[in-house]
Amino acid sequence: MKDGEHGIILMEALMDKLSDDLRALFNAPMCPYCATLYDPEQYDEVDECARCSNCGRTYQVAAEQRPSQPDSPQEAPLSEPAQTDALAQFREEVDRISKDMMRQTTGGSYEMYERWFTEALEPTIDKLDPALRSQAIAIATELGYIDDPEVMAAGFGPGLCSISGIDETYCHCGRHP
Known part of the structure; x- marks a missing residue:
């Protein structure tokens, strides 16, 4: 394997990881008011909503993103x-x-x-x-x-x-x- 081919394979792997990271970031729940990422520790089981750690407002989170009860x-x-x-x-x-x-x-x-x-x-x-x-x-x-x-x-x-x-x-x- 030549150095150029090895570099291309490494670059493709890095791009795939970057794509996966960006997909995870943009599919993660976030506050609709200030775009702060959702923190599972801020989820309130009683009210069934998350409270933004930045602006303090509450918003709904998809069931699969909620912490386990x-x-x-x-x-x-x-x-x-x-x-x-x-x-x-x-x-x-x-x-x-x-x-x-x-x-x-x-x-x-x-x-x-x-x-x-x-x-x-x-x-x-x-x-x-x-x-x-x-x-x-x-x-x-x-x-x-x-x-x-x-x-x-x-x-x-x-x-x-x-x-x-x-x-x-x-x-x-x-x-x-």
């Missing part, structure tokens, strides 16, 4: 009876606190329920064994627990009552004109 922690059999008992007791406590918060927030917004539920549940989660906390948070999230400190710190927003989370024009708390 791990088995739900409450469905996976736990090896130690003590852990199973602790999670069962936690589940009962979460249900009780959820029902209490539903009664207390009747007439308010769902966001108010989420915040009050999260605040009421924090001490219970803090008492759990650290090895069980991720499973406990997954259980609590199904009932409205907010696991994002930024969301909790943000408040309800302008024009919304800080108590009920309802538009101040329609709020029934009596603090607005």
Whole structure:
């Protein structure tokens, strides 16, 4: 084989690799607002959409691009009876606190329920064994627990009552004109 032929074969291999890389790049999902490539870690299973790491907007991602869903922690059999008992007791406590918060927030917004539920549940989660906390948070999230400190710190927003989370024009708390 001559050096020229070897160079041509090498160049063809490089071009094929470049073509494959470009095909992968242009077929990969990206944010339709700012063209940032999709990051599977930014996918939200609850909302079934991705959040752009650059502009923060959400967008849909094809099913084959979504990260695989791990088995739900409450469905996976736990090896130690003590852990199973602790999670069962936690589940009962979460249900009780959820029902209490539903009664207390009747007439308010769902966001108010989420915040009050999260605040009421924090001490219970803090008492759990650290090895069980991720499973406990997954259980609590199904009932409205907010696991994002930024969301909790943000408040309800302008024009919304800080108590009920309802538009101040329609709020029934009596603090607005």
